[in-house]
Amino acid sequence: MPPTIDLRSDTVTHPSPAMREAMATAEVGDDVYGEDPTINRLEALAAETMGKEAGLFVSSGTMSNLVAVMTHCQRGEEAILGSEAHILQYEVAGAAGVAGVQLRPVPNDEGGRLDPSLVEATIRGQNLHFPQTALVCLENTHNRCGGAVLTPEETRAVADVAHARGVRVHIDGARILNAAVALGVPASDLAREADSVGFCLSKGLAAPVGSVLCGSAEFIARARKNRKILGGGMRQAGIIAAAGVVALESMVERLTDDHANARWLADGLAGLPGVVLRPGSVQTNIIIFAIEGQDAPTLAARLRESGLLATTLDARRIRMVTHYGIERADVEEALDRVQAALGAVAA
Ligand SMILES: Cc1ncc(COP(=O)(O)O)c(C=O)c1O
Known part of the structure; x- marks a missing residue:
């Protein structure tokens, strides 16, 4: 054979030798008390990379998206996203089943984009019968659209219509560093217009476990409570975060x-x-x-x-x-x- x-x-992907070395020697503490220095370092590094105030280490891209949806939306509210979105297609309806949030798809074009005017038209107006639209989710790069990248301009066009109506924007950026490298721009340019962005350490960056959700300090403080609800308060998880630090420092280029x-x-x-x-x-x-x-x-x-x-x-x-x-x-x-x-x- x-x-x-x-x-x-x-x-x-398997972790690199440098990751295994970093994991073996990682300084750790109880992260639920905020005392794991390696996790604190990873969260700060991730936030800086994404141009946000704070980061939250989570177990997976799925958890990152679910925590983001829970934190941006109240139960019974609605999130608009692409018809091909990973959140809609492959996350076991966690937004509905766990967060109590209705997902409302609009068509993705073949480049993974959403038409800003369609997003605008889909945001609910005031009506006794309607759920409140609280969130728009973008995906960059777009998995089911063949790894297509969204440019900063395409992201801004959607974010502008959402923000004009008081609706927040989350980017499922599982592979946003692939997009940044492909476009030759800092990831922070791609995340600038979003209220939150999550990215994965365990895909192209080759770390064994984990994603980081980034946003304002206030958003991340609330997200941290939601992560705890989901059972995601991990104690000496600096052991795995150490590989994430190596991933961000040496696996992007x-x-x-x-x-x-x-x-x-x-x-x-x-x-x-x-x-x-x-x-x-x-x-x-x-x-x-x-x-x-x-x-x-x-x-x-x-x-x-x-x-x-x-x-x-x-x-x-x-x-x-x-x-x-x-x-x-x-x-x-x-x-x-x-x-x-x-x-x-x-x-
Ligand atoms: C775009 C996108 N978002 C989220 C996820 C979920 O990541 P995880 O498998 O870590 O839950 C994936 C996984 O492939 C993905 O491609």
Whole structure:
């Protein structure tokens, strides 16, 4: 069996040797008392990176989004977000089930954007029958839209219409550092117009666990209570936060390698018979392509047999993600395996 090449997600990354070293020697304390120096350092570093006053270390991107929704909205209020948003599609309806918040989708375009005029029109007016619109959520980069980036201008256009109506803005920035690197701007430029932003340490940045939610000091103080409600008050979690500090300090610039590998893979895939890939659609580390004339689950199963792991999105589409641990040679090998599997499925 040839070595496995795992392109299912950038969540499969393993911590770097520097992370393991930092974890082994991390200074820790009780974070529920605010006494874990490593967590305090990570939260400060994250807040600075995002241009916000404060940060809150949470267990996952899902927890970051749920805490943000709980903190911005009262029960029975409404949050507007994209039809393809991770919060809507993949977070087990936690906003509804746990936070008591109704999610109201508006269409995402293929670049992961929301039409600001549609967002404006969707914000509720005063009416006895209506829920209160409290929040608009954006996603940058956009997972189901193939890692598409939102620019500072696109973010501001939506934030302006929300803020003009007294509605707050949260960015699900699980991969916002990929967007920053791809655009060549500081992440703080992408987060400037938002009232909160969460980002993941455990995706392309390769830390084993964790996300950080950032916002004003007042917002984060309330978010901290909501994290506690969710059971997210972790004690000597500096052990895992230590890897997050290494991630922020040394793993951001290398995201350009993942993006270059993704483009290389996309160009190779686009040249294979039956592969449909929208030109220019690969902006960061996620590649989504469709298969013509055969179904995606069958192809994915064939790829798995060859030791190449990918995610099946639906009957037609497959997703591949480049990340730390995937080198150019792996991408070349992955292309060979896709070519062989396409031939075998077609035969
Ligand atoms: C855009 C986005 N938001 C949130 C999450 C959730 O992150 P986690 O898996 O850490 O809960 C993901 C995970 O892939 C994601 O892609």
